[in-house]
Amino acid sequence: MDVSCNVSSIKLKNPLILASGILDENGYTMKKIIESGASAVVTKSIGIEERKGFETPVIYEEYPYFINAIGLSNPGIDAFASEMNILKGYNVIGSIFGTGPEDFSYLAMKMQEYGAIAVELNLSCPHVKGFGLEIGSDPDLVESIVSEVKSKVRIPVFAKLSPNTHDIIEEAKAARKADALVLINTLKAMKIDINARMPVLSNIYGGLSGKSIKPVGVRYVYEVSKEMNIPVIGVGGIESYEDVIEYIMAGASAVEIGTAIYRHGKGIFKEINNGILNFMKENKIESLSEIRGCALR
Amino acid sequence: MDVSCNVSSIKLKNPLILASGILDENGYTMKKIIESGASAVVTKSIGIEERKGFETPVIYEEYPYFINAIGLSNPGIDAFASEMNILKGYNVIGSIFGTGPEDFSYLAMKMQEYGAIAVELNLSCPHVKGFGLEIGSDPDLVESIVSEVKSKVRIPVFAKLSPNTHDIIEEAKAARKADALVLINTLKAMKIDINARMPVLSNIYGGLSGKSIKPVGVRYVYEVSKEMNIPVIGVGGIESYEDVIEYIMAGASAVEIGTAIYRHGKGIFKEINNGILNFMKENKIESLSEIRGCALR
Amino acid sequence: MCFKMRYSYIIENVMENENTHTIFFDADFNALPGQFIMVWVPGYGEIPLSLSCTGKPKAITIKAYNEPGMKLINYKKGDKLFYRGPYGNHFSLVDGKKLIIAAGSGIASMHPLIDDNSIIIESLKRASDIIFEKELKGRAIFTTDDGTLGIKGHVIDALKNVNLNDFDMIYVCGPELMMKSVFDFLKDKNVRAEFSLEREMKCAVGICDSCSVSGIQLCTEGPVFTN
């Protein structure tokens, strides 16, 4: 049985990638995650300059909700070189964010220089003004960012899109020059504590991730896989091997896992991998390509 | 202690309204719901002609997910007269859907004639082609529908908007002539059964409701209440009195409850009402207006 | 309460008559006579079906009319049966003597009630419509439209000849007209009776209003009602 998979020109030993923003600011942490069974890690989204991110509280948790407003805290692309150094020889996908084509292409080139096997454009963070969501909802800007980055780097370029939209196909088409689409980022959401009578997150709004958003994530992967011919990486609410299979049947080439780590720990990658192998054995599936997109109608 | 509330010119004995589409196709059922403690009911969305809706399965349930694709099944506005007749003297809000200003204003007039205390425009059903979501994402169309309906009926007009959007404020502004906004409808989502290897819902896509979407609903209510001066009715994932208080603190004038009924039964209205009263007592709150919007920053 | 879609493997598919089959499947949920499940036939639809065996193995007995039904009766041993549930309330279980009144496939939901302490009155169109022949043997009074088995006529024609006071409980299931006639017949008699109603069901969890009668949801507050 073969759980390996290809995303554009990248070959992965299994479809399980660490999602951006979760345990991936620190080189040693990312190394641990890969040693725990992930086939690759996506770094925290890195910008041109250091950002402290928002004041605490930056997360709110009440299963099945997980809302975060970390605020793109990151050390800046230059300082990040030292973390990338720790990861030489490992499968690292560099996530980057910026305000326009110049930022993104500069950051992408840096990531390539640092040894990233691919670059993931964060076009979709829902809670930071001027980045992410605001970019993601402007198809022309998305198109020019993707084109510009593609023209500047040799490594594959993934575009991570926002689920806070009414027309994912329009968005996806704007990003069609990317080597793969990553769906989805978090849903803009919030929590008010009724006893404190105020929003919990210092930023008020945050991004909903985890279990609650899986049906939305699967739908985006399905919709895009059905309408377009482009590799898709599925993200959102994956907690079990069943969830991974669901995304793959919806058309995903691979998946990213984030929030689930807080309940299941880093062991989740091995656990899910074993689950997938068992499922394949029971159902006499030799390779994931047999079931990829099989639910598409 | 006073749990009554006003939504535009309508006075309700408590803030708990039955949401559209749940136990509200049948006059006797709606009567039962009001007798169980709801201050008003919103009817199932009614169109010009009868619609059978989609083939089964039309729901998928796996707590905390609830996905439906009923497909706007309804008897048509003429046949619906007999259900409305059963409800004479009760607080019924008529939900309607159509393809443009003419449909909506015709249906609204009918609802007024049938004795509805208000009309709710369904501008947001996410899974039926040509209705709802497609309309809701066209601000000009929304604006002309709301204007047209407002010019034709005396009863208050509520506009129910879609959460499947990147800019709720743009949408809300298009509907600003309405007497209140209703936020939110379901999120477009889907479920694939990995053992059957196909989507569960016959329509493939459905709307995600229930617990999972509460943080998204609260955020929409908060965002609109903060930016605009228009009454808002909060909907989405309400299961407990805490959830109702959360929506009210986000600025909601009243709330609608739907999916929670399948776990809590019709008794949920009395239960929640008691919960609200206890909360008010413990916190020395005399009237809901004291806390309405108190979390807005 | 968690009703997510599940599946069990089919153990056996028994043809009861031309278009009625009993499908046994290997499931370990708890259920009581009168409860039903929503059976999903992927690609064809989802339909409510009573459990005709509530122990181990479980079974459904289906008279195929529509697409999902036709597909279902062709399922083979080892196939997956998808379903959610069980849903609904159940027949009261009594220790004493039971009278079971059925018409057509209504007998399916009452099959688990049949034992040495029960008498069955069953009405059929014709003799060849009979199902559960073995279980009914020696315990059943039949009526048929064409007189090919038992009394020519309807359930009431058989019911008239029975001493109702012999029974601690009467269970009824079948087409609504038939149940109405039984209900009316029993109205002024001092007997305990339970009726299982069947209506179109879409959600089965009490929110879509498609199965409602007088503001009551058959799927959650029924399908069994007392006289």
Add this chain to the structure above:
Amino acid sequence: MCFKMRYSYIIENVMENENTHTIFFDADFNALPGQFIMVWVPGYGEIPLSLSCTGKPKAITIKAYNEPGMKLINYKKGDKLFYRGPYGNHFSLVDGKKLIIAAGSGIASMHPLIDDNSIIIESLKRASDIIFEKELKGRAIFTTDDGTLGIKGHVIDALKNVNLNDFDMIYVCGPELMMKSVFDFLKDKNVRAEFSLEREMKCAVGICDSCSVSGIQLCTEGPVFTN
């Protein structure tokens, strides 16, 4: 595992010294010495604080530096204390003799460990920085930077005079430099020791990477580590 935001009522706010307060609150979760909670001061921020009492009532002892801290030490009896947790692992509980080595507010997390079987070495800037004076009485060896109490010097100066083999466990908490010096001092001695580390913490549930040291998350795999 459910760490949603909760609140408890404050029972008492005891001033330990100028800017250090112990706040007792009425909570019934289970916790062990060494664990911490994330305290939310609405409008001001959220900070990790060790439980300085783990029984009933619970308490936190905070040395106020930043905005949330300043706000917190002014909380009154009857106010709501918002928090989530408890988080992290805990000190090993041993039956025998314990040596507790603390500097500054590091003593807070080890307060629940103090009993008749323990000796404390505490290092302070000056005598007036002392907290938990009553509990420490007769059990503590002090060192101060300015010599206003006990030995003038650092923990190591006190540690040198102690027979380490008397102790079944050594617990250490304080600034990282101090812990490093203790760690190095103990390196070639054959003793059991546990160190509680403090780093910036944002999520406390092991996903934000802000508290990581060599790929280990202090919030979930720590804060207590063995030598």
